Amino acid sequence: MFVSRYMPCERCGESLDRSIDAPHECAPDRLVEFEMFGLREEIAELDARYRSYLRTPHGRFECWLAARHVRRSR
Ligand SMILES: [Zn+2]
Structure with a gap:
């Protein structure tokens, strides 16, 4: 050997x-x-997983909340 x-x-x-x-x-x-x-595979999947999360009820709420904060900060 x-x-x-x-x-x-x-x-x-x-x-x-x-x-x-x-x-x-x-x-x-x-x-x-x-x-x-x-971690290269997890890093490569991060964007797709993030976009998938944004389509969930929690993700949509987070987007709504973030947009609300932006509107109020102007
Ligand atoms: Zn070493």
């Missing part, structure tokens, strides 16, 4: 050399990119 020398960090996805015994510290920007990559 082939065992790779490199393993991805579970938190940030960075390729880590397992033969080097050094602590790994995840880079904050890499952590964010990795999280965003993991």
Whole structure:
């Protein structure tokens, strides 16, 4: 069985050399990119889910309420 020398960090996805015994510290920007990559499907669906919500009774009420607030703030 082939065992790779490199393993991805579970938190940030960075390729880590397992033969080097050094602590790994995840880079904050890499952590964010990795999280965003993991959420890509949810992010892609967000607009459709939001529009779907706006067609529900609660969503229509929220739209009505928001429009009312805008009208009153003028
Ligand atoms: Zn990491």
